[in-house]
Amino acid sequence: MDFKESAKKLHQKIIEWRRDLHRIPETGVDTPQTEAYVCAELDKMGIPYRKGLGRHGVAALLEGKNKKTVFAVRADMDGLPIREETGLPFASENGNMHACGHDAHAAMGLGTAKLLSDVKDQLEGSVLFIFQPGEEGCPDGPGGAKRMLDDGAFDDPVPSAMVGLHTGCIWKDFVPGEIGYRSGGIMACMDRFEILVKGKGSHGAYPHGSIDAISITGQLISELQTIVSREIDPLEPAVVSLGEVHAGTAFNIIPGECRITGTVRALNQETREFLARRIEEVASGVASSMRGSIEFKYGWEGPAPVMNDPSMTEELRLAAAKIVGEEKVREIARPSMGGEDIAFFLEKAPGTFFFLPGCNEEKGQTWPHHNSKFDIDEDVLWIGPAVMATMVFDWLKKQA
Ligand SMILES: [Zn+2]
Ligand SMILES: [Zn+2]
Incomplete structure (x- = not known):
């Protein structure tokens, strides 16, 4: 034909x-x-x-x-x-x-x-x-x-x-x-994830009374990038990008919560599942080492x-x-x-x-x-x- x-x-x-x-x-x-x-x-x-x-x-x-x-x-x-x-x-x-x-x-x-x-x-x-x-x-x-x-x-x-x-x-x-x-x-996949970092709010002058969600988030942001740079085969495409970081209400208040969203891109299901698992583990580990915790949501519906x-x-x-x-x-x-x-x-x-x-x-x-x-x-x-x-x-x- x-x-x-x-x-x-x-x-x-x-x-x-x-x-x-x-x-x-x-x-x-x-x-x-x-x-x-x-x-x-x-x-x-x-x-x-x-x-x-x-x-x-x-x-x-x-x-x-x-x-x-x-x-x-x-x-x-x-x-x-x-x-x-x-x-x-x-x-x-x-x-x-x-x-x-x-x-x-x-x-x-x-x-x-x-x-x-x-x-x-x-x-x-x-x-x-x-x-x-x-x-x-x-x-x-x-x-x-x-x-x-x-x-x-x-x-x-x-x-x-x-x-x-x-x-x-x-x-x-x-x-x-x-x-x-x-x-x-x-x-690639087009996944959205969300991390809610949970600490304890306090007066900005008394940090020892807080569990600072912003400090935890700061550590977390750089640690998350090591998943791609240190744990994935360099020849395997993988992206973890953060798109939103929201915390705080005033200059003298240490916030007790910080919300992060981001996206994961991978070209196969194995890498996709690995990234999802490790983002949660790293975020949870960093938060707990600083006395905080996280709630994690991964959008498998993408x-x-x-x-x-x-x-x-x-x-x-x-x-x-x-x-x-x-x-x-x-x-x-x-x-x-x-x-x-x-x-x-x-x-x-x-x-x-x-x-x-x-x-x-x-x-x-x-x-x-x-x-x-x-x-x-x-x-x-x-x-x-x-x-x-x-x-x-x-x-x-x-x-x-
Ligand atoms: Zn388009
Ligand atoms: Zn199109």
Whole structure:
């Protein structure tokens, strides 16, 4: 099946979808307008769907010859609370912004659905299209992937393979027209932890009557960094960053409590669990050596490291080579310590998350993700669907 030509023919339509979605960015899982737009386009293609998953997510099912073998294609579709400053003719009209390229992901998800629905008589299995809100996180609980799974997105049918992509400039040594792939850990976990340091408050003039939560915290901050520098293999990526330290009310009061929050990033589950355990042990040890104590909370509800399955990654590489040519399909040498909640889906079905470079410096697209001037090169919008449709089609054929 040659999806290269059919994807190129669909290119203008994909651009149109992307621009329509770009005008109406919604944040978190509150994406009713985006959901309605996606559903209306799926209606036109005659693809049935369940909506309202994880509040406003959509799971559409394209049934091919074999209904038991199911391949999932995931596209996220949420924007960010950023006021757009691109000056584009189709710039956001509502004060939010698609500053991470998820408008393009949703448009390419629709493009993939269209390409495959046009050949569904020849499709040796079914395809589950996931249009996911809340990838950028939600202030009031888990992100969109977890919520969609909790609402049964992967329950009936259960997919046995999956693919997803990110465009933009995450890996800067790639240029538009190429495809980046990587087997194993490609993005890190995104965990939040909280340490409440507990001592005993006192008058600033009488420190001996206190258990100083600030002194304990001072020791703790430097000790925590030794977990990464002294306990982790230097060749294993690991990050412990503190983001908040809150204590005190006045200059002459020694506070009895201090609250610290931070994030852990790791590329595999083993390192992730080690860091979580050691942060608690070190914090507790430092606090008790100074007569204090801690309360510790680790947010396991954050996404795990994004783990790409080796054989699915090879499938992706083969499909991408058919579309852009072998020499433009390159391995991502260094994973990103950023996170992606596609990890939740990849824990359920082996798959791969790949990179579609989408920032063209010659077109002035030099702004980073989550910047008010972020933009992507629409010339790549046919490539993602062509690669994903090829991968899905070929893989289903091999299972037949
Ligand atoms: Zn983002
Ligand atoms: Zn993103």
